[in-house]
Amino acid sequence: MLTSINPKLPMRNKAITKAYYYNLGFEQLGSKDYDGYLMLIKDKIEIHFFEFKELDPKENYGQVYIRTNAIEEEYKFCLDHNIKIHPNGALEIKPWEVKEFALLDPDNNLLTFGQTI
Structure with missing residues (x-):
């Protein structure tokens, strides 16, 4: 039985990544600090990051x-905390009947938030 999924995304700078996600309401997972690796959690969502100093954000997918x-509360939280919304990612209802918005983190990782309507 599968129980969860924890994506691993690239980061160039651990301190910058940590600060960005802390501003989104994430916290460090656990008490250990790993060199070149970062684990964050918010509610039941875990995102892991691996150091990739040579990452070209323009080539990161x-x-x-x-x-x-x-979704409305998450979007408002982002606006209230001056978190830049993706230029094409404003909150809207998509044709697949999900209300979504999107962000780009400092390394160009796309975060899409969605709620079925």
Whole structure:
């Protein structure tokens, strides 16, 4: 039986990545700090990051789709905390009957948040 999935995304700078995701409401998972690796958690969502200093953000296609049951609150949280919304990712209802918005983190990883309507 599968119980969860924890995506692993590239990061160039651990401190910058950590600060960005802390601003999104994530926290460090566990008390150990690993060289070149970062594990974050918010609610029941875990995202892991591996160091890739040579990453060219323009060539990064890392993507995560995060389901929520409070899309309006998540969107407002981002706006209230001055988190930049993806230029094509404003909150809207998609043809597949999901309300979504999207963000790009400092390494160009795409985070899409969605709630079925």
